[in-house]
Amino acid sequence: MFVELTLIIVIVLLLLAVIDLTVGVANDAVNFLNSALGSRASTFRVAMIVAALGVLVGVTFSSGMMEIARSGIFNPQYFGLTELLIIFVALMFQDILLLDLFNTFGLPTSTTVSLVFGLLGAAVGVAIIKVLQLGQDLSYVVDYINTDSVLVIISAILLSILFAFVFGYVIQYLTRLLFTYSYKANFRKFGSVWSGLALTSLSLFILIKGAKGAAFIPPDISSWIQQNQLILSAYMFVAWTMLMQLLMWFTKVNVLKVIVLIGTFALAMAFAANDLVNFIGAPIAGLHAYQYSLEHPNIANMTMGVMSEPVKVDTALLLLAGIIMVITLFVSRKARNVSNTTIGLGSQEDSIEKFESNLIARNIVRLFIAIGNGLKFITPTFVNRWIQSRFDLSKYKPELDENGMPPAFDLLRAAVILMVSAGLISLATSMKLPLSTTYVTFIVAMSAALSDKSWGRESAVYRVSGVVTVIGGWFLTALSAFLMSGIIASIIFFGELYAIFGFIGLIAFTFFRTGKFRKDSDLKDEALLSMISYTNEATSILIKNTFNNISNNIGKLKTIMNLSYSGLLASNLKNLKKSMVEAGEHDKNCQMLIKNILKQLYKNKESEISEVYNFSTSLISLQDLADRVVLLSKQNHKYIDNNHHKFTPEQITEIGGLIKGLNKLIDGSLKYLDTFDLKIMKELEIQHALNEAEMKKLSKIQYYRIKEASGQYKKSMLYLNILSDVDFIGDKILYIVKSAATLNDKIAKQN
Structure with missing residues (x-):
């Protein structure tokens, strides 16, 4: 019975890994596709191909080191093989159900937080059962769990929101002040220098992220890159600035489109290099645990301290996972739905407001209006007039597509979003700080929209309400993941195979219901868009x-x-x-x-x-x-x-x-x-x-x-x-x- 249960759990884990990859990329696609799609830097097909290439390159850059089992969330030496597999399978059930729910309603969330808190919840659930069965006090649960990791993750969430907002707002404000909305004339004067800065940020991001995990880069070269970032930045800035200036002088290439597509590639690569191993980490760790059990006949009476060691994953397996993600990118309507939420909230044009106003949003808008009026009062009149002239939208004429529809925002803002996101993630990586790419890219996009005057009196309260809803969803993700996985782990602990097959049925039913809901919702949206099209x-x-x-x-x-x-x-x-x-x-x-x-x-x-x-x-x-x-x-x-x-x-x-x-x-x-x-x-x-x-x-x-x-x-x-x-x-x-x-x-x- 022991061998049968563990084998079935491992098979289920591997099947769930494929499903989790699809729901995971559907939510995380928002991180790297929004700027290209929102600004129409290219056709939808080209943007998807660039993102797909980024994902595949990111997979090869990944070291394949499974962080989940040794992340310090729990101590595997206190758990047996079956208990460990129950934790992993409960985590996967929870992750799929929760992420699919967020995808259905088009809300971006952090897949990393969902996984980490899901792991914590499942471990706590199993630990409580073990402690009670041993007749010990519940305080012993602390021995099974590393509570410090939770505090680090929560701190990282708050810090990433704060820094992303400040840097996104300030850099977008200064950029618009320099170039205005009719930026083409000014961009020919200063655009090469600005483009050099943007591409340096993106190149450094690719180097730091790539060198950190790429197995084919020798350790001494990787170490040199990490230690000489300043020198590299200077060389790259000069090289990129000269190249962009030459392109503007002698070709008709739109350098902003180049920046946006390179940024899309960079963020897609980072996503694959880091988040991919999280999606398949638990199933692969479970597989390795099962393989270890086959070598040790007395495994039923042993604890799994061996799982504290790093787990190496074959590159071919990572490439297979990358291909699954690429296919999902092209076919998933839910991925586009999540992207549409962020693009809509940052749109320069009046769009269909997805969110109703709420008390928090109304008070935030009033606060910003009061701050704005206060700053105007203390700023000299001639400065106010000059700033207003730089942010004058009356002469702004966006380029319309073949259907007469304008882009959600221009290429300049799209480039800023990618540049700032890449810069912040690179900085956090070099300083070894935990950071969510979802939180950074979303908040940078929203703060850039705010400073770009996208949120006027007509739409501000609805857009802020949407942002508040998404941020609230992030914290709800952590709480829901913890509780759901804890409950699921407890049910599987006692229900064993019956419970596992029951949850498989629940996932199938949930996918059917959410798919039907999404289809009906898409039909309504298409009908509305056909009515309000320009x-x-x-x-x-x-x-x-x-x-x-x-x-x-x-x-x-x-x-x-x-x-x-x-x-x-x-x-x-x-x-x-x-x-x-x-x-x-x-x-x-x-x-x-x-x-x-x-x-x-x-x-x-x-x-x-x-x-x-x-x-x-x-x-x-x-x-x-x-x-x-x-x-x-x-x-x-x-x-x-x-x-x-x-x-x-x-x-x-x-x-x-x-x-x-x-x-x-x-x-x-x-x-x-x-x-x-x-x-x-x-x-x-x-x-x-x-x-x-x-x-x-x-x-x-x-x-x-x-x-x-x-x-x-x-x-x-x-x-x-x-x-x-x-x-x-x-x-x-x-x-x-x-x-x-x-x-x-x-x-x-x-x-």
């Missing part, structure tokens, strides 16, 4: 195309409204809750649609004031409708959720008839927007008049009911609110339809 067409074409969006919006509104009212009349909380969620999403999408249409309308030189005004008012009415549906869905849900009196059969019939009349008006409106048939317009006016008359009649009836019967005022108020909501929705829809008719007539005359 267009360079004439105003008349833009307005005609938008009629379809208005129809879709009204149709969605009808669906949500009917779901809410049917839930109210049937006291169905599930439908009421669903309608409330859908109303919130609809309102958010409507805001984004209207904002983008109006932005394009005002940009268009052909737009006439009357056209813009008429169209704007109808779009604002569309937003009013979305807001009203949010309110009515909330009021209906609140009423049933609080268990208030149900409507009488008579009232249910009255409300049902009223909703039926409103649905007729909506259906007629959708037909009219499709055909612009005058006959349908007359029918709409008649239906609206009938609805108005019915509402007045029901309003009087309800007032008589209030007079005749005391109590149940909440029910009476809701009934009257429903009448008001139906009246409001009918008026707004008729107004939108008439505005569309006027604009359609005008466009027809122009043609």
Whole structure:
């Protein structure tokens, strides 16, 4: 039974290693792809190829030394073979489940922290069981665990956030101050020197990271590189500066694109050289432990102190792992989803805001506004004017792609993000400080966005809220990893093979559910993007195309409204809750649609004031409708959720008839927007008049009911609110339809 259990655990560990590689790279791809993708330094395919090459080179640079078993998180000499394998398999189950959850919601987190705290949690779980079985006090658990490592990791998290923020903010601010947003003219003057600095930082990063682990670099050369970084930096700076200047003089090569692609390669290489061994560390350590057990027949009664020694991994195995990661890079939608979160938060343009505002974000924004006002007050006026002129966005015209979409940020910021990230990670490596590449690259990207004025009054609170959510997720990662792996290890300790196969089933089920969720979410995002995409067409074409969006919006509104009212009349909380969620999403999408249409309308030189005004008012009415549906869905849900009196059969019939009349008006409106048939317009006016008359009649009836019967005022108020909501929705829809008719007539005359 002992041999059977250990063998199955080792086989499961190796299978989990492949799965963990895929979920790990899906989250860590954010570290090295964002700058290239966000700035559109190249096509998506080229960026992926550069990153893939970086991963493969990084694998060959890796020494293959497994750090997990000897990292000092726990003391393997206190554990037997089975206990050690349980710790490793619990760690892998936890890591896969947790990282897949973060990937699904597009939140970047640290895979290293997930692994380290998962290892700690599993070790603590098994140690507690052992101590209790031996009849010892729980204080003996400390002998099994090295608590100092936890404090070092937490300190590294806090320090990496602080230093990344300060350096990212300051260097981006100085860079923009030097070059401005229209940087091309100034870049020809000073660009070679700046490029020399950036490429020196990236080259040093590649050298330090490569020399540290590369098996083919002799120890004396590696030592010389580490000891002579200053001299190397000087030589590289001169060489890179001269080369960049020659490129700008004699070629049309965009040196910023070169910097961004080299930076992408460098960070991908560092990721593979360091984080790769973490993903496969536990399975490989488990395999080595099992191989050791085959050489020692009495292994069941021995502890695994041998696991404190370094574990060497074959380069071919590392290359295989690297190939799996490269394939994942190209096919994983979740990797792109995580990247989209960071790119969206740092976007120079108004984008779809993924996060709602929260109290912490609002207070942070107020604090920064106060600090900014204070600095302006103490800074001389002429200095303020000069700074404002350098950060003037009014003349900034981003390069649009073939679909008319601008990049999230320019090449200058992308280069700064990579340069600062590489510099900080190189510094930490040379000083032997533990540092998370995820934390550094994310915070540098966010601080650069802040100093680059990407977060204006329109978007600041939502972007800061997103940053707070991501940072909160980092600490949640540590806590969740610790608790999850501890619980999983305890279950496997007692459940053995049954528990292991149960967790395999849980992973399969989780992947199925998160995959379905991601697919549905992607379809929603694609539908929204198709609605809000930029267009360079004439105003008349833009307005005609938008009629379809208005129809879709009204149709969605009808669906949500009917779901809410049917839930109210049937006291169905599930439908009421669903309608409330859908109303919130609809309102958010409507805001984004209207904002983008109006932005394009005002940009268009052909737009006439009357056209813009008429169209704007109808779009604002569309937003009013979305807001009203949010309110009515909330009021209906609140009423049933609080268990208030149900409507009488008579009232249910009255409300049902009223909703039926409103649905007729909506259906007629959708037909009219499709055909612009005058006959349908007359029918709409008649239906609206009938609805108005019915509402007045029901309003009087309800007032008589209030007079005749005391109590149940909440029910009476809701009934009257429903009448008001139906009246409001009918008026707004008729107004939108008439505005569309006027604009359609005008466009027809122009043609």
